Amino acid sequence: CHHHALWCGWSVCVYGGKVLVFPVDGSHWVNMKVIVEELHSRGHQVSVVRGSDSWYIKETSPFYTSVTVDIGSGFDEDFITEFVTQLLEIQREGQSAWTRLKLELETAQRAAEMHDKICKMLEMMFENKELIQSLHNAKYDLVLTDPAMPSGVILAHYLHLPLVLNVRWTTHGEGHCAIAPSPLSYVPLTGTELSDKMNFLERVLNVLVFAFSEYQISQYVLPSYAGLMKKYFSPDVDFLSLFQAADLWLMRVDFVFEFPRPTMPNVVYMGGFQCKPAKPLPQHLEEFVQSSGEHGVIIMSLGTLIAELPHDLANEIAAAFAKLPQKVIWRYKGSRPSTLGSNTLLVDWMPQSDLLGHPKTKLFVAHGGTNGVQEAIYHGVPILGLPLIFDQRDNLFRIGVRGAGKIIDFFTMNEDIFFQAIQEVLNEPSYRMNMQRLSRLHRDQPIKPIDNALFWIEFVMRHKGAAHLRTESYRMPWYSYHSVDVMLVLAGVVLIILSTFAALIKCLCSACLKRKSKRD
């Protein structure tokens, strides 16, 4: 039996499962690939569904075979970079509530376009009888998908296969919110930049954001899939319940990063599953890093989506770096800023995790994508955050609130503000101490996150699902789930009893009065 230590000899061992992976393209694929490679290394066969114009997902790989579908995955590079540029432009206009709303609506509008594309793709897949037959014939043990897009979720149900989610977001919000009770009084929603301790006004804001996101889902998500659902599923199957029926939720967070909140038995936390001890750097980088002496190194990256910055901003950043005694490694694809100092190395790509794990690295200037934040926690490097879009602000907020990093506003920042912020995080020891405390907590687990994730994926293979860990309460209508029907009936009964009682007393009284008046 090849899979790692079970503590008994009873289990049916899986000598090689078959997994159908339906990833989301872009940065999400970076995460999924880690699991695909791990599945491969444990002897499982992996098939990956990819769009023919896929951005990141290669057709041939030593780790998986591809199932290429003819239509785009709905998430191609042009589409997303154009969208991101647009979002950044809106944000540069200012930070008013109006801007936020405009941003949200623009995002939702774009998402709706994406959903329509996905529906078209799924319909083409379902109508391709040959493809569907071959997927049936392959006898997969399960579908592994990222529910940020619902394609894999819907396909799993169409093929009647067990479903494992590699999840932080669903199409309709944060992962937990889809299955675990999430009281709005202490579970802050994404986009609110609130913690688990809110005052009254913050709780009001949280409720309003919830109402707004429910509105968005009903307006921009559900209608896109209504036709598809009607055509391929029985009328009692509801779009959101397809997610809730998943056997396993592999969550890409843990509670070092996320605030404590209710969870469910079939949620497995694998935050930081992609993190590994640092490998030695390439020689030229190692030499550059060592040349920093006692001052150490700062590394900066704004992720994959931001290729280039406005000239003025890039110049401010470079000028601030130039004033520092530290060496700086800056991942930047734009043209060379004129103010760039000799201490700053511009690179197209860098071995980010290995650099973060280098003992000379003192600070990580980051946009706050989940991967980078998790790597910083793993290696214990404090963050100076420049959040741009999506969940980055909330991710960095979680670091800031633990005192392990500082956030500055990207759009109002200048050389001075940036320089002061770097100095503060470098010189105030609490930032590093707090991040190292998070790192110790994160690393102190009985089993490595990636091993835990793989164990549970194989568990679903061995037992053909994880029914006993999964509540089916999502099948109830909302008024039953929240016991509204029971409360109404009980209130009705109490009312009937009280009014009968009142009527009785009234009768008695009037009888008494009558008798009395007769007597009088």
Place this chain on the structure above:
Amino acid sequence: CHHHALWCGWSVCVYGGKVLVFPVDGSHWVNMKVIVEELHSRGHQVSVVRGSDSWYIKETSPFYTSVTVDIGSGFDEDFITEFVTQLLEIQREGQSAWTRLKLELETAQRAAEMHDKICKMLEMMFENKELIQSLHNAKYDLVLTDPAMPSGVILAHYLHLPLVLNVRWTTHGEGHCAIAPSPLSYVPLTGTELSDKMNFLERVLNVLVFAFSEYQISQYVLPSYAGLMKKYFSPDVDFLSLFQAADLWLMRVDFVFEFPRPTMPNVVYMGGFQCKPAKPLPQHLEEFVQSSGEHGVIIMSLGTLIAELPHDLANEIAAAFAKLPQKVIWRYKGSRPSTLGSNTLLVDWMPQSDLLGHPKTKLFVAHGGTNGVQEAIYHGVPILGLPLIFDQRDNLFRIGVRGAGKIIDFFTMNEDIFFQAIQEVLNEPSYRMNMQRLSRLHRDQPIKPIDNALFWIEFVMRHKGAAHLRTESYRMPWYSYHSVDVMLVLAGVVLIILSTFAALIKCLCSACLKRKSKRD
């Protein structure tokens, strides 16, 4: 570093922690002892608080040192056996709703007496300055307690120590209900014998039972502790919040046994932690077991609390056993039933787990205590359940609903019914198959339950608590927790807007009418 494999070298290793254990006496101590021995074997020092007249907890042990307090633990043998006899008498009267209510009230009344005893004991401890000083001086890393009685919980807060619970019940109900959201629509309460799938009437029953138990707590639990709380804690500290503030909840269930329900990040499931592979039997037992040939063996035990059965009942049971081709090992302390067959061995005590793990064992006739049920799941032996009191009926219900056992009513049972039931569970293969399926699921975990429990206890030692896994939402008043205040204010705002709007329209209309009438 002596404690088991951490996957990194960063953690501060604990070379020997100090744990103050405040157990509950009786069968609860059987569980706690397993953890005490494991802590000892990993090099930790354990002190156990025990009453001077303790029933089960020995003063001297190779595994721990005792802190004996002069007053009884409030849970002595006479008190509990007398109480159990009384409960059984009430139940023999019949199974009406009235009996159930009487049973509940009797239990609550007795519990209230116990609570008063506990308060007296705690007050004597707190007033014993020498004792408290020595507990402070010992510099314990944490308090480990069973919150079925609140003594340890209160002491931990008094000493300002991190708190770990070995828990299935709190003083005020099932463990989860104290910290995890537990929607009454799919979380069946103890005593209801309902599953996680309820129809409307069952949900009504569940809500009523909830209301009744809230009433019981407010009447029979909280008042007992009001004086103590007022005397030793600040006025904003609430009795129930002492439990909710625990760092870690080591739950003595898992989701093979329990129905899926919401949980919290600081809940660690260790159901079956006490189970071990079967050791060889003593020679005389092994010979008896082998003499059963192909028919195999049935074992029967009604637990520690029921010493003796009414004569007539014991005779019916013995007569049914006598008719079987199987051999029977019956743990029974009463006088020898006259109908006892030669195939039945009466014993005072038996190595229950080793017998359940013996390949010849076909059936376990049990009262449904948690320990026995967990051992039966671990070894995959189907159960014929004779529930008597407390949670036994609900425990067995969980086995019955999975098709891994059958329940018969102890109080209306006779020879025929008992014989038929044994035959059914022995001859219908589904019972054994289902129990073996539960066993496979239970054993298929990435880490042994006892190792997981110990890891997290040591985690609390290493990090001086587990604050990041624990929500502090319990500090909110109930109306904030449930967002009632926010909803009322939002409703108010909507109302004001609507009424302003209505007033405005009214004004306009009347203005129009006036002008019109002027014109006319």
